[in-house]
Amino acid sequence: MTRSRAARLDDVRALLAGAVDVWVATASPTGVPHLVPLSLVAAGTELIVCATPGTTTTARNIRSTGRARLGFGDLRDVVMVDAAATSTPWSAASPRLAELFVRAHGWDPTAEPFEFAMLELRPVRVQAWRSLEEIVGREVMRDGAWLEGSENEP
Secondary structure: OOOOHHHHHHHHHHHHHHOOEEEEEEEOOOOOEEEEEEEEEEOOOOOEEEEEEOOOHHHHHHHHHOEEEEEEEEOOEEEEEEEEEEEEEHHHOOHHHHHHHHHHHOOOHHHOOOOEEEEEEEEEEEEEEOOHHHOOOOEEEEOOEEOOOOOOOO
């Protein structure tokens, strides 16, 4: 059964609120793709925070391009998020966001022997679908704004 856009929005928001891990895809400035699983905490539905060592390919790609793509769910219930992204040394990151992450995971990156980066991922475009029937209308966020109207709108 095809879900309405409102139902998809509810499902995406619930998924973000409960997610603890995400696939994060980035690309180098020359287009070389990179994909890794990372722990996350959602700060509402407008910001997703991940931690990774500051020297990783993911952190470097984000510093270079300012973009990432996130994959949630499974093959029969997909949520894809295109995000504007920043990578900040954990020691210079927002204390509020760092505390949210530490509280969610029971792990503090500042305890590690090397500098971690806080990845701040702000959704710009979000798509959600469960099957071929839901491909039309799969976009539930465009240009950083949640789409509340009919799924047949352009």
